[in-house]
Amino acid sequence: MQIGFNAPIAGPLSTPDNLTKIVVGAEAMGFDYATFSDHVVIPTSIAAEYPYSASGEFPSGTRGERHEQLTEIAWIAAKTTRLRLVTSVMVVPHRPAVLTAKILSTIDVLSGGRLTLGIGAGWMREEFEAIDAPDFDARGTVTDEYVRAFVELWTKDAPKFDGKHVRFSNIGLDPKPVQKPHPPIWVGGESGPALRRAARIGDAWYPIGTNPQNPLDSLTRFKTQAARLRKMVTEAGRDPKAVGLSLRVTVFGETAPSQASDGEHRLFAGSPALMAADVRALRDMGVDSIDFGFGGSTADEVLAGMRKFRAEVLPLV
Numbered sequence: 001m002q003i004g005f006n007a008p009i010a011g012p013l014s015t016p017d018n019l020t021k022i023v024v025g026a027e028a029m030g031f032d033y034a035t036f037s038d039h040v041v042i043p044t045s046i047a048a049e050y051p052y053s054a055s056g057e058f059p060s061g062t063r064g065e066r067h068e069q070l071t072e073i074a075w076i077a078a079k080t081t082r083l084r085l086v087t088s089v090m091v092v093p094h095r096p097a098v099l100t101a102k103i104l105s106t107i108d109v110l111s112g113g114r115l116t117l118g119i120g121a122g123w124m125r126e127e128f129e130a131i132d133a134p135d136f137d138a139r140g141t142v143t144d145e146y147v148r149a150f151v152e153l154w155t156k157d158a159p160k161f162d163g164k165h166v167r168f169s170n171i172g173l174d175p176k177p178v179q180k181p182h183p184p185i186w187v188g189g190e191s192g193p194a195l196r197r198a199a200r201i202g203d204a205w206y207p208i209g210t211n212p213q214n215p216l217d218s219l220t221r222f223k224t225q226a227a228r229l230r231k232m233v234t235e236a237g238r239d240p241k242a243v244g245l246s247l248r249v250t251v252f253g254e255t256a257p258s259q260a261s262d263g264e265h266r267l268f269a270g271s272p273a274l275m276a277a278d279v280r281a282l283r284d285m286g287v288d289s290i291d292f293g294f295g296g297s298t299a300d301e302v303l304a305g306m307r308k309f310r311a312e313v314l315p316l317v
Contacts, residue, residue: 002084023083029310043124069087070100090118093133119187121193141165145163206247206289208250221260253270
């Protein structure tokens, strides 16, 4: 099983020195991958509901200065040698399809094949409007088309595409990604459309457990949704095993609520032994990648939390 962590992309921890210290330190500890979130701009007034908080409010601590996701990943690629680099997630409609395919291919080549493309359709209407992205209400179909266009550009010598939102022909895109046939595509989101997208075009499903509308806070709930996904993969004409399972964990440890909203044990709540048992249970049901958001106000505090996790939880797995 691969274990990852969330790399800072905003605020004081994202300064060059702090960011380098955290990511390089985590790689040295043996973490397998780093994740990087995505917002181009943060509007000063947001009516859209944030999917991952009970109030629907976008966290105030994430509204400050923020790096562009793909630029930070490229910079971190040069600071590391082994760590995989995961867009967590890239809002696909935010960037033009052909340009984005080129940037992602370049990152994969320059990193030696270490890119994983986590994708999402986006949730903040105001951000779409501010950056003149395609119609927010069409974001699902735009996302599907763009991703299919990425694959066409990455895998064909004479790529061509004639969709509603992206069209090209008589072009080449080189160099192709190092990874064949292309970098893994992890589909984020917990809704029905996200599951269907994962079933059709994903290499893995990559949800967050804290969406109040689609909670995955207990093992039973996660297993239920995973079974639903497998059914959709089969209906899409693919091998159910073709789509892997990953999970992003934002609330964990002894300070987390002990009970999920369905009354069962909350995943990753409690002692190191309970957390290790949850890792084992998810691994046994086919989850092969889990990442955690380690908190702290300084780089040293973040690294201390990572060391504690590796010393107290992972040996019990």
